[in-house]
Amino acid sequence: MIARYLDGTGEREFTTVRDQVLASYGWFRQLTCADREIDPMREADVDGIPVRVVELTGSAGDVYLTHPWVLHSIAPNARDTPRMMRSRMMWRAA
Numbered sequence: 001m002i003a004r005y006l007d008g009t010g011e012r013e014f015t016t017v018r019d020q021v022l023a024s025y026g027w028f029r030q031l032t033c034a035d036r037e038i039d040p041m042r043e044a045d046v047d048g049i050p051v052r053v054v055e056l057t058g059s060a061g062d063v064y065l066t067h068p069w070v071l072h073s074i075a076p077n078a079r080d081t082p083r084m085m086r087s088r089m090m091w092r093a094a
Helices: 002-007 014-024 026-031
Strands: 044-046 049-051
Touching: 002 014, 014 026, 026 044
Parallel strands: none
Antiparallel strands: 044 049
16 A cells, blocks of 8 residues: 555655555545444455455564554553564665
């Protein structure tokens, strides 16, 4: 969704693009509102692209590699101990 949106705009500021994508498609608007009428875990079609929410679960020490523009949100910590997430940008060698 992000890549397709970027093809039609010169905007490259992540938060601006994120907000524009979330506002541009009904499924995303529904996903981000408190009184949503969709099941985010059920696959939907947004402009010809299948979309759904996927919950990532892991254990201490697990690593997830994602593109920096992947849409994501924070989940509540259900444990008594704090958790930490580390983000790092990596570039492909030329």
